[in-house]
Amino acid sequence: MKELALMKGNEAIAEAAIRAGVDGYFGYPITPQSEVMEYLTLQKPEERTGMVILQAESEIASINMLYGAAGTGKKVMTSSSSPGISLMQEGISYIAGAELPCLVVNVVRGGPGLGTIQPSQADYFQATKGGGHGDYHLIVLAPASVQEMADFVDLAFNLAFKYRNPAMILSDGLIGQMMEKVELPPQKERVTTFDQSWVTTGKTDDRERNIITSLNLDPDRQYEHNLKLQEKYKNMEQDVMFERIACDDADFLLVAYGSSARICQKVVEVARGRGKRIGLLRPQTLFPFPTREIAKLSRRVKAIMSVELSAGQMVEDVRLAVKGKVPVYHYGMMGGKIHSPDDVLHAVEEKFMGGF
C-alpha cells in the first residue's frame, strides 16, 4: 500500500534519507533548510535505523566530517543553504579530488553574500561548474516537487556510488519550504552493497593499506588523475534525466528546472489555452546537462527561453547546446523575488512576439 504524507520539501529529504538507509548526517543550521536536521533529530533515526546525526560547529566541520565518513564507504550526507555551501567548497573539492561518494543538499537562497533567506536559483554556476578549486564536477539533481525531494535522495546515492563522486541535490527555499503530498519510499536496510575495496576502515592482512587523498605531488600523476576524472564526468552523460512537457508540437521552448519549472508548467498551460504552442524542457539533472536533448529540440522550435531565479546562469548552457541555431533568451527574477506565471508569460509574449 502506498504510504502518503503531507510534508515540507526539507522534511521529505530527511525522511527519505532515513528510508534510503543513509548511515550518517552531519550539518549546521541555516535558513531555509534547518528543518532537515530538526526533522532528523526528532525522528530518532539512531533508533529507527542506527543512522548517526551530528550537529557540527560549522559547515566547514560538517563537510569534513562527511569527507572522513565517506572515505569509509558509508552513505553520508549534509545539507545547507547558499552561504553555508560556499563555506563547504574547500571540502567538496577535496571529496571530488579523492573520489568519494556522498550527498550534499543545497536549499538555495538569494545572494550574493548574506543575501536573503528567500528562494533563488543563483547557485547554478557554483553547483554545476565545480564550485571549489580545480577541475571537477558534482552530479547535480534538481527536484521540482516535494516528491522529487524524497525520490532524489536514493537516486543521488546510487549515482554517487556508481561514479564515486559527490552528488548535490540543488533545491531552493521554495521547494524546501512548501508542503505537498508525497508518496514515501519504502524503508531500505542500512547496508552497503557497493564496492568497498578502497575504504579506510583498517588495513586487513589481505590488502595493502588504503589511502584517501587528493594529493599528487608528481604533476604526471596529477595529470593522469585529472584525465581519469574528466573521463568519468563524460561517462555521466548516460545518466542525464529530463522531463519533456508539451514539447512534441512546440513552436517555442522554455527551459527551466526546480521551482521555475513548476511556474513554467503553468505558463505552458495558460499559453496553450490561448492557442500558443509552447513546450517546456525540465532538466532533472543539471550535471550531466541535457545538452543533446536541447540541441535536438532547437532544430524544430523558433526560439528558446531559459527561465531561472537568477540573472541568467543556466541560459549559458542552453546557448552552448543550441549553438546559435535559434535565439535563446533568459528571463528571471533575482534576490529572493519569485516570478509569477504572468510575469513569465509577459516575457514570453514580448520575446516571442511575431512568432505567435
Added chain:
Amino acid sequence: MDIKEIIKPENLVYKRTPLMTDATLSYCPGCGHGTIHRLIMEVVEEMGIQQEIIGIAPVGCAVLAYEFMDVDFTEAAHGRAPAVATGIKRLWPGKFVFTYQGDGDLAAIGTGETIHACNRGENITIFFVNNGIYGMTGGQMAPTTLEGMRSSTTPYGRNSTAMGPPYKITEMIAQLPGTYYVTRQSVHKPGPVRKAKKAIRIALEAQKENKGLSFIEFVSNCNSGWKMTPVDSNIWMEENMFPFYPMGDIKVEGKLVKN
C-alpha cells in the same frame, strides 16, 4: 660479544617495526617527526590494532605521513583533521582513529575543529607536533612561535604586541570536559622517547576503553626552519621551548594535574 654475535637475529634486542614502510622519510635529517611516527607505529604493533586503526594526515610537513605508516589513512584539508576523524569515529565507534597534526594545522587554521572535537569528547587521539614554526612552507611564524623568535615572516623576531603572543592550546583544551588525557612530551633524547611512547600507549588504551579524547603534544625541533644544526636545535629547544611549553602530564584520567 663481537659484532658477528651481536647481529645474529637471536641476539637482537630492537628492530624496526614492520608497520613503518620502506619509503624514505621525507623529513629533514634531525627532525623529530620520524621518531614520533615510529613510536606510534610501535604502539599500534604492540597493541595488535593495525587492522582496526585509521590515521588522519594533516597539511604541513606530515602531509605524506601515510607514505611511512602502514595503516589506512585519510589525508585531510588544512586544519580539518579532527572533523575528518569525528566523521569516521562516529560511524565506526569500534575502530581506533588518530590525527597527526602540526602547530599551524592544529592551533591556527584548525583551532575551531580542534576545540570542538575536544569539547565533544570525540573518542579519538590527537598527536600534535609543535615545533613553533610552519616547516613545510619555509619557516613562517606559527601560533606557537615564541616571543622574539625569528621566522621567515618575523625576520626581526615575533613581536607580541603586533602579532599576538604564542599560546598554549594544549592547556586550553585540557580545560574542556571532553578531554581525558592531555600530556606534553618530546622525543629528542632516549629518556623522553621512552616517556613519549608510554604516553602514546596510554592514549590509545584510553581510546580502546571509550574514555574520551586523548591529546599528546610533542614539542619538537625544526632545525631547517630554525636554521640550526640538529644538535643545536635540540639544545635551543630545551633552553627556550621547554620553559614556555613545560613537559609532562596536564590531565590524567579526566582530572587536571597540578604542576
